[in-house]
Amino acid sequence: MEYRQLGRTDLEASALCLGTMTWGEQNSREEAFAQIDMARAAGVNFIDTAEMYPVPPRAETYSRTEQIIGDYFQARGNRADWILASKVAGPGNGIAHIRGGQLRHDRRNIISALDASLQRLRTDWIDLYQLHWPERSTNFFGQLGYRHVEESFTPLTETLQVLAEQVQAGKIRHIGLSNETPWGAMKFLQLADELGLPRMVSIQNPYNLLNRSFEVGLAEVAIREQCGLLAYSPLAFGMLSGKYENGARPANARITLFSRFSRYTNPQAQAACSRYVALAREHGLDPAQMALAFVTAQPFVTSNILGATSLEQLESNLVSFELRLSEEVLAGIEAIHREQPNPAP
Numbered sequence: 001m002e003y004r005q006l007g008r009t010d011l012e013a014s015a016l017c018l019g020t021m022t023w024g025e026q027n028s029r030e031e032a033f034a035q036i037d038m039a040r041a042a043g044v045n046f047i048d049t050a051e052m053y054p055v056p057p058r059a060e061t062y063s064r065t066e067q068i069i070g071d072y073f074q075a076r077g078n079r080a081d082w083i084l085a086s087k088v089a090g091p092g093n094g095i096a097h098i099r100g101g102q103l104r105h106d107r108r109n110i111i112s113a114l115d116a117s118l119q120r121l122r123t124d125w126i127d128l129y130q131l132h133w134p135e136r137s138t139n140f141f142g143q144l145g146y147r148h149v150e151e152s153f154t155p156l157t158e159t160l161q162v163l164a165e166q167v168q169a170g171k172i173r174h175i176g177l178s179n180e181t182p183w184g185a186m187k188f189l190q191l192a193d194e195l196g197l198p199r200m201v202s203i204q205n206p207y208n209l210l211n212r213s214f215e216v217g218l219a220e221v222a223i224r225e226q227c228g229l230l231a232y233s234p235l236a237f238g239m240l241s242g243k244y245e246n247g248a249r250p251a252n253a254r255i256t257l258f259s260r261f262s263r264y265t266n267p268q269a270q271a272a273c274s275r276y277v278a279l280a281r282e283h284g285l286d287p288a289q290m291a292l293a294f295v296t297a298q299p300f301v302t303s304n305i306l307g308a309t310s311l312e313q314l315e316s317n318l319v320s321f322e323l324r325l326s327e328e329v330l331a332g333i334e335a336i337h338r339e340q341p342n343p344a345p
Helices: 029-041 064-076 107-121 156-168 182-195 219-224 267-282 287-296 311-322 327-339
Strands: 003-005 012-014 016-019 046-048 083-088 126-131 172-178 200-204 228-231 301-306
Touching: 003 301, 012 016, 012 301, 016 029, 016 311, 029 064, 029 311, 064 107, 083 107, 107 126, 107 156, 126 156, 126 200, 156 172, 156 182, 172 182, 182 200, 182 219, 219 228, 267 287, 267 327, 287 301, 287 311, 287 327, 301 311
Parallel strands: 016 046, 016 301, 046 083, 083 126, 126 172, 172 200, 200 228, 228 301
Antiparallel strands: 003 012
């Protein structure tokens, strides 16, 4: 396993990160424990979660994922061996069960969310605490074009100051962004430098063969500002594994179970996906491993977040780190991307 510097911190995070959003919904506590043990055995030292998980968010399952991770730390006694990341939710539809829907990134909500996460995770500190998505209206979760809305939102300075206080209190070590735009990332970094406050050390956005929009405005920010990408959905909800080819809907698969997950299933995305799967098979590669290896190799990526619902999937995904794509395969990927760029942003 390769380890990469997390921002400008002294933390060295594994190039593969263990994602957790299925735990408590598609995966049981015991299955989650087995996944963590397998990832650790492969050299993974980075685990990412969120107060909102599992996904899809429901009042009945709210916070189960963090609870499972806390149970694991208590059972194994190895909390200090892990870089633990979690997130505070922002405003949105369908999550009124989280703090009564009062989800601004202000002092009251950040402190309330953080303290509750620490209790569930059974730990005194979180290594990386992230804003799950912006409080303001902007283009994220599949929206490419920016549409300006005059609105009131918590000043970014206030949000940053509250997070800084939590760092000083020892509750969190470092802070990061998620589903953020170039403007948001640079504004937070500017304020940190001007006011002497903690810098954002990472940005967790979607990045995969069907959605390379991160490359347009954020890749340069990630490299120049040492605020690297934690890439989520590297397999586009499993589409790039090939298991949904020709309209297949495997039992218990995420897209089969939850019709709301339509981000990567539009006709253009399916057509591009079929070409990537065919390219992998043409070169004797596992389609999922090819897609993952492409993401992990990008110079702006700090860590590639793996999600799996079975140990077989996780084992195969972990092996992807050993794969180095040939120039011929990379040329094939670029050819498809030129003809069908970002069909599923």
